Amino acid sequence: MTSIMTNTSAMAALQTLRTIDMNMSQTQNAISSGFRVNTASDNAAYWSIATTMRSDNKALSTVGDALGLAAAKTDTAYTGLTSSISVIDEIKAKLVAAREPGVDKTKINSEITELKSQLTSISKSASFSGENWLYNTTGTAGTKEMVGSFTRDTTGNVSVNTLKFNSANSILVDTGTAAQGQLTKDITVNQPIANSTGTTTATYFLIDAKSTTSASGTEVKLTTGTSDQNIEGMISAVDKMLTNITSVASTLGATSTRIQLQNSFVADLQDVIGKGVGRLVDADMNQESTKLKALQTQQQLGIQSLSIANSAGQNIMSLFR
Secondary structure, three states, X not given: OOOOOOOHHHHHHXXXXXXXXXXXXXXXXXXXXXXXXXXXXXXXXXXHHHHHHXXXXXXXXXXXXXXXXXXXXXXXXXXXXXXXXHHHHHHHHHXXXXXXXXXXXXXXXXXXXXXXXXXXXXXXXXXXXXXXXXEEOOOOOOEEEEEEEEEEOOOOOEEEEEEEEEHHHOOOEEOOEHHHOOOOXXXXXXXXXXXXXXXXXXXXXXXXXXXXXXXXXXXXXXOOOOOHHHHHHHHHHHHHHHHHHHHHHHHHHHHHHHHHHHHHHHHHHHHHXXXXXXXXXXXXXXXXXXXXXXXXXXXXXXXXXXXXXXXXXXXXXXXHO
């Protein structure tokens, strides 16, 4: 039946054309934005996951920056410790030289004094971003925390984990409390007794930092009257300091290595998360371009179909001529 009141063919063609236009709009949006899931209306589940993971990736980026800062701090302290170890080696060698009969101990002491000044300078200079793990003036140098990771558990709870280093162990010079500095605190050793095979205990410290609470032992310092036994005690004390600082440097080096490994892991994790999000929401441009071409053809055919359906009413007019 042909009706001039209801053009069913035109209605069918129009509905098809609307569907084609809607699909074309979605395809064009995917091509222009690069995302097949760009809003929650596209796919609520994928959009939610992608939004959450992008947020986590930004947090991981900040973690990477924090790890870079942590690496700089640990490297600064480690460099200061290794430089100090070299200087303490020199002091130890000078003390051994002072044990030689007939040497000028006051000249050797002048060299030792300069080396001690160098140790103080190294300790003061080993500062990064306002933190110094080798030189302390007030209070107690506590545990340093460095952001290490950002995690989300299966229930959606997030947490920030930290890497820790106890800088109280790495302080070389403490002007507040001498006992807190590796070079300003008392070191008790056994030294020989003159004209005897026995030994006695003696206490020495290397640097007099004029601390508020000073050390009670004897400063490692040479005079013309310094006995051979005292020199040997000083050598033992300096050797103990060297052992302690070497152990701290080893711990700090391990911490630095861990930071570098964690930094590499965070960078890799960011890449993996980025790829995962891309698989969920990125548009396949080859597929979308092919789809757009097909939709454009369908649109042209739909327009022609609608035009034919609309011309049916005009054909009826010919029946009344």
